[in-house]
Amino acid sequence: MxxxxxxxxxxxxxxxxxxxxxxxxxxxxxxxxxxxxxxxxxxxxxxxxxxxxxxxxxxxxxxxxxxxxxxxxxxxxxxxxxxxxxxxxxxxxxxxxxxxxxxxxxxxxxxxxxxxxxxxxxISLKELITYKLKQLEVNEEYINNEDYIESGVSVGIPIDNSIDTLKQWVKEYIEEGYKRIKIKIKPGWDINALKAVREVIGDFPLWTDSNSSFNFEKHKDMFKAMDEYNCLFHEQPLNHDDILDHAKLARYIKTPICLDESLKSSIIGAQALEIEASRIWNVKIQRIGGLLEGLKIYKLATNNNVKLWGGTMPESGIGAIPIMNLSSFKGFCYPADVEASERWYGKNQDIVEINMNKQGQIYLPKCNGIQEIINWxxxxxxxxxxxxxx
Missing domain, CATH: 3.30.390.10 (Enolase-like, N-terminal domain)
Known part of the structure; x- marks a missing residue:
């Protein structure tokens, strides 16, 4: 018990x-x-x-x-x-x-x-999550899980605003084993950056993340032009508290839309489904108020064929543990934003070290509580x- x-x-x-x-x-x-x-x-x-x-x-x-x-x-x-x-x-x-x-x-x-x-x-956090998913009556198929997650890299905008810097970063991250590339974009750093990255990586999995920086009327045709670069999706291109314009953009372009900032709860998720704004969701435990809300979103998504992936802020290794565990369940389809600690802080500088192998896999820590794995x-x-x- x-x-x-x-x-x-x-x-x-x-x-x-x-x-x-x-x-x-x-x-x-x-x-x-x-x-x-x-x-x-x-x-x-x-x-x-x-x-x-x-x-x-x-x-x-x-x-x-x-x-x-x-x-x-x-x-x-x-x-x-x-x-x-x-x-x-x-x-x-x-x-x-x-x-x-x-x-x-x-x-x-x-x-x-x-x-x-x-x-x-x-018990491990994954055991506790499994217990709560069963309480929530999540479909048994989606209680299946792995001992690891696949990691994708989130590539920021270079401080020097250099396309060459961006291209070099992308090459290095692929060599390190990351399973997909996500690039940050904003007005003025958008289609040219995307084009350059696609030229470097070929048909490697790629998507953009705008952090809510674009406007539907001003930028809808630019996003239509981005269709040719075969992104898996565009993450939160429009306003941080909007789902209506995202629904419009989803109908205007071919590339799917993913919700991030505006997906603050399972209630918003249900509304997004009703207006057909998005069927790809980024689950960030911080943004939604905790892991229990993440489980509720997971149930809603798996009941409605929504594709999920795990996002981070990023946090330290302590904050990454909850989404690492939840992302190991079957309903999460895309590589997570959880990345090796070394990528963010350098080697052995995190409070809880997260390690990725050359296959882009991060294995869940075996512990019955985070205190067992803290670098004191x-x-x-x-x-x-x-x-x-x-």
Whole structure:
């Protein structure tokens, strides 16, 4: 029998700052460090780790590290400290009561509770996910899973805005074993970048990611021109809270549309299906408010022939563990954005090291809780404790 209840005796909060190997630029801004927050929940001798990983500025979502920190310290920590939590559903209800949005904040705490339950029950996260998928009555076929995921690389916009730099990066990533290429685009860095990459990689799997930077009326014909480059799909080309214009674009061009920023819940997913906006979805645990919502989206998708893949912000290795495990289930069709730690930070610089083999496979860590696989030297070097309830 799997226990889902725990009394929260203590909470710790850490700020993380890991230098990036190469600055990562998307349409909204540039990151030079992976800054995030690590939440640690204690229940007696047991402990659970979670990560909230918004950016410092609100260019991906409305949340920032500062806003999440404030919500934790002024509201959410007080709600669960000293309380007996009855289930994963219960902690989600507690975090959501009277709180609209703030999904990154919710995800960090909710994921820490999943990890706490893994420690209490001495089971892997994949075993716990399997248990909850069965509770949700997901089709048995889609409870099948692998011990690994396939990894694809997300290629940012070079700081020097050089097509030659982009082409060199792409060559190197393919040689390292990544199973597909995704390039970031924005107005002014779009079709020429796509054309150059396609010339380098031939018919290798490729898609674009706009991070909501284009406008339907202004740019629809450019996306139609992109049809000739045979992308698997275009990820979130239009506004971050839009599904209507995405439905229009889906009817206007041949290349399929994938939802990212606008897919904040299973409710939005159901609406997207109704208006035929997209049947390819990127599941980001941070964006949707936690792993339980990810399971609900998984059930909706597998019931409706929607193709899924796992996305990251990216987080540190701690934050990547939930989507790594969920992405190992059969309903995930495309290589995930989970990448080797070395790609982001350099070798042995992550708090939890993620390794990829030459076949582009990342095997799930064998552990009954994240604390078993943390690099404690890196944890000490890259984190600062800013709160403890004791």
């Amino acid at each position: 799997i226990l889902e209840n725990a009394r929260i005796d203590d909470i710790e909060l850490y700020e993380v700052k890991i230098p990036l190997k190469i600055p990562f630029q998307i349409s909204g801004g540039v990151s030079y460090f992976r800054k995030s927050l690590i939440i640690v929940l204690h229940s007696g001798e047991y402990v659970g780790y979670g990560e909230a990983a918004p950016f410092e500025e609100p260019y991906y979502s409305s949340e920032t590290i500062s806003s999440v920190k404030m919500l934790y310290l002024e509201l959410l920590f007080k709600r669960i400290l000293g309380e007996e939590i009855n289930s994963i559903e219960h902690i989600n209800d507690i975090l959501s009561k009277g709180v609209r949005g703030n999904n990154f904040a919710k995800a960090g705490m909710e994921n820490a509770y999943w990890d706490l339950l893994c420690d209490i029950n001495k 030297n890196n944890f000490k070097n890259f984190t600062t404790r800013i709160y403890s309830s004791k």
